[in-house]
Amino acid sequence: MEVQAIRGCGSAKHDTSSEEGMDIRRGPWTDEEDFTLKGYVTIHGEGRWNSVARCTGLKRTGKSCRLRWLNYLRPDVKRGNISLQEQLLILDLHSRWGNRWSKIAQYLPGRTDNEIKNYWRTRVQKQAKQLKCDVNSKQFRDAMRYVWMPRLMERIRAESESNSDEPTTGYSTQSTTDHFPNNSTGLNSSYQVDTSLSEPVEPYFMHAVLSDSPAASSEAQVSSISDLSECYNIVPGGNYTDNSLNGSGLCQKGLEMDIPSLEHSNGWYGGGGDALDSLWNDENTWFLQQQLYDYEV
DNA sequence: AACCTATTCAACCGCTGTCGA
DNA sequence: GTCGACAGCGGTTGAATAGGT
Structure with missing residues (x-):
């Protein structure tokens, strides 16, 4: 606009x-x-x-x-809606680095730190507010990691499958498929890594390794769980299951849900529209609130 | 139609880091 | 070592807009 x-x-x-x-x-x-x-x-x-x-x-x-x-x-500045892949990447990188907006922006070609910061404040913090928990709290971060991000991944995969014939809209940078040849999330098109960066990032949900850098320690308050893929499985048409039980928070509670049934029952798979708006509808918000309540008790 | 409230996002501000003199 | 100038970062503000009553 x-x-x-x-x-x-x-x-x-x-x-x-x-x-x-x-x-x-x-x-x-x-x-x-x-x-x-x-x-x-x-x-x-x-x-x-x-x-x-x-x-x-x-x-x-x-x-x-x-x-x-x-x-x-700037000629390469990208405007408009933040894609699902970009949302997922923002969530992932923020879980690692906290409010290091410019650093996060380096991994989203065409997006500015300001735009990402605004996205976080208007969308993500809004959800934290609805869930009545602090955006920096462990509960909310776990909710993001174990509910929000897997659902984004699932939706990305669904969209990727439905659009498999369509040409991808890649950047001129190297595709994540080069970094992650076993990637099965459908992120091979838009979710890409600028290979000019000295510190290539592999997302938690693919090959997560906790950063030991000081930058990750202060603001980000990174969870002790290092590899999301170890914590849950997403089986198409099946259950999202917490496997880890060695972490804390929601994970420890043995969070288990049937994503497809939830999604199809409340229109999360409705297609189009903003992922967060549809993801964080009343029913899901209620569900998460219950999880957070159980967690606190 | 008018008003009120919530949301979005461009732009500003203060602070910190870096570099050269 | 210090000082000043500048670049960059993250937090905050507020005008414009959308949505609700």
Whole structure:
């Protein structure tokens, strides 16, 4: 959506303000400003954002120029709905790294840290709120890992099977099938890893290995369960079964459910629409609340 | 139609890390 | 070692919009 066009040229509240003796524009960018910035970066490349502002005459801070470029004007920036694969990847990487948005964004080509952060805050935190638990709580993280992510995987697989004749929409990066030749989740099209990164990521649900890096310890509060695939099985047409019993939280309770029956009974497989909205419908929310209640008792 | 509330997301702010002088 | 400039990150804000009454 071209928000800029809809929202018009700057807000009355943010028009200009004085900073260090010069007028600094704030608020939404105009088409002319976008054009100016785009032109400058096309010629001179990214970086030296303060000089961008100086050289172009844009009454914006260097920070603002950088942000506008990265989040909006960059040619490879991808806009629109976050796909199921991307949702799954965000959940997985967030479970590993916590709020390291820029790091997570590195693994979602075309997505910005801002977009991922907004996605997390508006969608994921909303669900935590509905479940009346903290988004950083172990209960919620387990709910994500043992309910939400498996269901996303199942749905991705279902969509992949139904669209098996259609061409995939891959990026120019290496497919995860190269990393995970045994992958059977249907993630071989969009879920891909940028091989230019020095730290290739293998998701928990395929070949999860807990990171020992300090980055993973503080914010992320990563669960002690290292490999999700060891914790549950998804049998097409069968039961989702917790096998581990060595972890904690929901897993310890021997969480067991019949996903297909739940999904077909409440329309989770309805196709189209937002995965989270359909995934976290009233019935599933109630079910999870029961699980969380059992967990707490 | 008018109003109210919730949601979304672009943009801002403050802080930290890095690098060169 | 320190200082200043700059880039980048994550948290937060608030205008626009959608949905409900």
